[in-house]
Structures are given as structure tokens and as C-alpha cells.
Amino acid sequence: MVSSVRASHSIHQSSTMESKFMIFCVFALLFAEINGITLDLIHPDSPLNPFRHPSQSRFGYIRQAFRNSQSRAAYINHRINGDFSTKFETAVKPAGGGYVMKYSIGTPPVETYGIADTGSDITWTQCKPCKTCFNQSLPIFDPKKSRSYKMVPCDSSTCTSFASLGCDADDICRYQVAYGDQSSTVGEVAMETLRLGNTSFKSVVFGCGFENGGTFSGDSSGIVGLGGDVTSIISQLDRQIGGKFVYCLSPDANSTSRISFGPDAVVKGAKAVSTPLIKKPKPANFYWLNLERITVGGKSLTVKSPASEISGRREGGVKQTKVEGNVIIDSGTTLTLLPYDLYNFTYSAVRDAIPATPVTDSQNIFPLCYKSADKLVFPRIVAHFTGADVELSPKGTFVEVEEGLLCLTVISQVRIGSDVAIFGNLSGIDYIVGYDLVAGTVTFKPADCSKF
Structure with a gap:
């Protein structure tokens, strides 16, 4: 009887250790996604x-x-x-x-x-x-x-x-x-x-x-x-x-x-997509990308911007021949701001794709809002950068701004006539975003960032 209990305890202990080891391995793999x-x-x-x-x-x-x-x-x-x-x-x-x-x-x-x-x-x-x-x-x-x-x-x-x-x-x-x-x-x-x-x-x-x-x-x-x-x-x-x-x-x-910082802080593997990083002399602090098109559900609009193309690829980055940025990726800006015409397209396409009736934000701040109690199915919004298609984070596209009220976090540029877009941090949540200033690229890879 004692031997049986000991054997049972040993099996249980072994099972517990295996479970802990598996959990450790899972977290080790997750942390391996971000090095440096x-x-x-x-x-x-x-x-x-x-x-x-x-x-x-x-x-x-x-x-x-x-x-x-x-x-x-x-x-x-x-x-x-x-x-x-x-x-x-x-x-x-x-x-x-x-x-x-x-x-x-x-x-x-x-x-x-x-x-x-x-x-x-x-x-x-x-x-x-x-x-x-x-x-x-x-x-x-x-x-x-x-x-x-x-x-x-x-x-x-x-x-x-x-x-x-x-x-x-x-x-x-x-x-x-x-x-x-x-x-x-x-x-x-x-x-x-x-x-x-x-x-x-x-x-x-x-x-x-x-x-x-x-x-x-x-x-x-x-x-x-x-x-x-x-x-x-x-x-x-x-x-x-x-x-x-x-x-x-x-x-x-x-x-x-x-x-993470350092030579090992790179984004790679399945589902990782890279786009050229465009450097402009003045002001030199902003990180520019080239946005070619935006898709909402089944609707798409080409962005009016300088012509761009990728003539090939090289190890460590995207070889660019003529790319002039029209969107700034900025971790210090929360929302994504689009030029007036592009925002109007996005607003209308999102509204058409959601069968529920929009409601007014009580503080008249966010332009497009819905009751969270409605059975909402939000359309996919994809930013087509040069060489990389990035779906705006679903969790960041519509955010609860008050109890029971979900609002679109893509808004219009405040300056009429501005042709510059700003890709804010809400659109990039749950992505591993890697900057490689040597290769001249920004790389996106979908991930559950809460597990890192």
C-alpha cells in the first residue's frame, strides 16, 4: 500500500514537473521573440x-x-x-x-x-x-x-x-x-x-x-x-x-x-513583413514609411503619393530605388491620423461595413462610435505599406471610451490639406515592431504582446 502511494506521488510529482517544464519552454519561446x-x-x-x-x-x-x-x-x-x-x-x-x-x-x-x-x-x-x-x-x-x-x-x-x-x-x-x-x-x-x-x-x-x-x-x-x-x-x-x-x-x-535594443533585437520568422524606412533630412527625427493603399473590408483606396517601387531584396532589408515617405510611425502619438480624403474613405467604408447604427459620443470627441451591446463585427483595416501589408490592430482600432461605447481610433488630420499620415501606437499594438536603421527597414510581426 505504501509503495502504491509512493508510486502515485512520484507520478504526480513527475507530471507536475513536466507541466512546469512545458510552461517554462512556452515562455522561453515567447521571450526568444524579443532579444537584446x-x-x-x-x-x-x-x-x-x-x-x-x-x-x-x-x-x-x-x-x-x-x-x-x-x-x-x-x-x-x-x-x-x-x-x-x-x-x-x-x-x-x-x-x-x-x-x-x-x-x-x-x-x-x-x-x-x-x-x-x-x-x-x-x-x-x-x-x-x-x-x-x-x-x-x-x-x-x-x-x-x-x-x-x-x-x-x-x-x-x-x-x-x-x-x-x-x-x-x-x-x-x-x-x-x-x-x-x-x-x-x-x-x-x-x-x-x-x-x-x-x-x-x-x-x-x-x-x-x-x-x-x-x-x-x-x-x-x-x-x-x-x-x-x-x-x-x-x-x-x-x-x-x-x-x-x-x-x-x-x-x-x-x-x-x-x-529591446541591440544587434539581436530583430524581427524574423513566419508572418514578419518589412517595409523601407525612409530618412528625410529635415526634420530628421521622424521615421517615415510609404503608404500605398488602404483597404477596409472589400473596399480599397490608393493613396496619392510619390511613385515607389521595390527593385529587389537584399540580405538584412528591402532594397529601395524610389520611395518617398508619406506616413510617420510614431510611438508617442496614440491614435492614427489620416489626411482628410483618406480619412473620409476609411470612415465611410467602416460605417458601411457595420450593420449597427452609430451613436453619438457623449463628449463629442470621437466621430464614429457604436454601442458595445450590439453584436458588432468590425471590418479588417489593412495599411498597404511598400512591401508590407499590415492589418491595423483589431484591439486598437475600436476602443471603449466610456462604459458600453466603442469608438474608431482612426481620425482625421487636424490640418486641412495635410497629406501626411501618422501611424499611432494603438494601430500597432499586438505587433512586434522592429527598427533596423542599418538595413533601413521597419518590420511588423503579429504577436500577443501581453505574454512577453
Whole structure:
């Protein structure tokens, strides 16, 4: 009898170990999808997000994100049209719907947070002594307590590249980033040790902000600049990370998304599709793609844009001969914004494809909404980029903006006549999105980002 019990226990124990091993293998395979220096990204509405105001409702962030996406689009349009002044508003705000990245600076390292933003270049954080700073519960970085902090010399090329204000009377290299709605950061350009995960990088140039304010609110810290210009950490760390980074954004506020940097941070395998990454000289921080066509259900519309073609393929990327971008992929913009004509087509096609009757948003913010109680079947919306067909994330295309109300998160550009589209982060959730600046590609692969 005892032998039988022992045998039964042994079998049960073996079965439990096999189950745990299988679960481990599944998660190991999932994590293998994203390689390199990997960090967590926190959902804008997550309770773990230090930028989220405690009193904010679960629908507050998406409504604020609508307004901030429009503001950011206005700012981007003015930048594209050559107006580099600071009079125009952008949505680089803590409540703007951006995913938040945790990193450390200094020696010893001080933990801080910033919005991971592919549309911004300068990485900055609040610093002591603050002349004017917005409130934050996180410790403010004190450069005097760091052994690795160095001010950038005024006569250096680094100061010339980074400083927007030049040098003051005290020979301090100064920067300014202003967002047009009275939100701004002003401080000194400095070099410091940056720690991403368990990896440290020395002499990374960043902005140490001593005068910060305006509409920044809550427990803000700053911005992590992932843009394409020389001032971003992607460009600064090019030798170490090889111009490669990958992220996977989950729509679930209670799950953790991921971002990875390094030569191994690549997207590959079945269902991965790549499109050329177009670099434009001014402004150089935006990542441009070429959108050729958009399909909604069975209807399709060709986008009016410069002719483009792919003449062949080469290892590591797509060989492009003539591609001029007309859409910006931007992790800092929440919603997707389309030029007026393209939006009208999308709006009408979606409305025609859904048999239910649209209802009015109680706050008159979102143009196309439906009751979630209706048995809704949403049409597939596919963005046909050069060489890559990407279905807009179903979970991000229609989002609940209040109890029982689902609204389309593709909206019209605020500037009439603008022919630039912005591919926001809601359209790319549940995709592994990989940037390879050496091969000149952006690659998409569908995935359940909540499992990474």
C-alpha cells in the first residue's frame, strides 16, 4: 500500500514537473521573440505607471490621448513645413497615451522614468537644483551626487549639435525643448552613464532640466528620445546596439509590454513583413514609411503619393530605388491620423461595413462610435505599406471610451490639406515592431504582446 502511494506521488510529482517544464519552454519561446537588452514598457493606464494620476478613470487616458494626438499632429505638420519655432503644441505629455520606460542614470544609478518616444530626440529628465519644476513623487536626479556626471564643453561639436540655446555667460551649454502650450524644459547639456536593464553606457548626452513646467502634470520625469536624429539615444548608442530596437505594445493595462535594443533585437520568422524606412533630412527625427493603399473590408483606396517601387531584396532589408515617405510611425502619438480624403474613405467604408447604427459620443470627441451591446463585427483595416501589408490592430482600432461605447481610433488630420499620415501606437499594438536603421527597414510581426 505504501509503495502504491509512493508510486502515485512520484507520478504526480513527475507530471507536475513536466507541466512546469512545458510552461517554462512556452515562455522561453515567447521571450526568444524579443532579444537584446530588454526593458519593460508600462501601459499609459497601468496602475504601475508613475505618470498616471490616481483619480483618473479607466477611460480618462484615451480621451486625453485624442486631444493630445491632434495637438501632436499639428506640431508635426508645422515641423514638416519648415517651422522650427516653439509656438506649436505637441502631445509629449505624461497624460498623452505614451508607453513609459524605466531606466537609470548616474553613478551610483538613480532610477527614473520617461515616455518612450520615437518622435523625439533629446532624452531629458528633471534635475536638481530646480528653479521651476513640476511635481514628481520620484526622486529628482541630483548631478552633484553622481561621480560620472560631466557638463558638455561649450567649444565642443557635441554642444553645437545638441544645444538649442547655445552657451550662456557662465559657459554652460544649454538646451531648450518647448511644446507651444507653455510646457517646456530648459537646462544644461551633459554627459552621464545611462543604464538600460543590466547594461551601462558611458558618456551618453542628455538634457538635465532645471526649469520645467507648463502642462506637465502628476509624477512626470521626462522623455526618452528614440527618434532618428543624432541627439537620440538610438544614434548615440549606434556602435553598441547596431541601429536596432524592437518593441511589442500590449493593449492590456495590467500586462507589461517590452522594448529591446541591440544587434539581436530583430524581427524574423513566419508572418514578419518589412517595409523601407525612409530618412528625410529635415526634420530628421521622424521615421517615415510609404503608404500605398488602404483597404477596409472589400473596399480599397490608393493613396496619392510619390511613385515607389521595390527593385529587389537584399540580405538584412528591402532594397529601395524610389520611395518617398508619406506616413510617420510614431510611438508617442496614440491614435492614427489620416489626411482628410483618406480619412473620409476609411470612415465611410467602416460605417458601411457595420450593420449597427452609430451613436453619438457623449463628449463629442470621437466621430464614429457604436454601442458595445450590439453584436458588432468590425471590418479588417489593412495599411498597404511598400512591401508590407499590415492589418491595423483589431484591439486598437475600436476602443471603449466610456462604459458600453466603442469608438474608431482612426481620425482625421487636424490640418486641412495635410497629406501626411501618422501611424499611432494603438494601430500597432499586438505587433512586434522592429527598427533596423542599418538595413533601413521597419518590420511588423503579429504577436500577443501581453505574454512577453
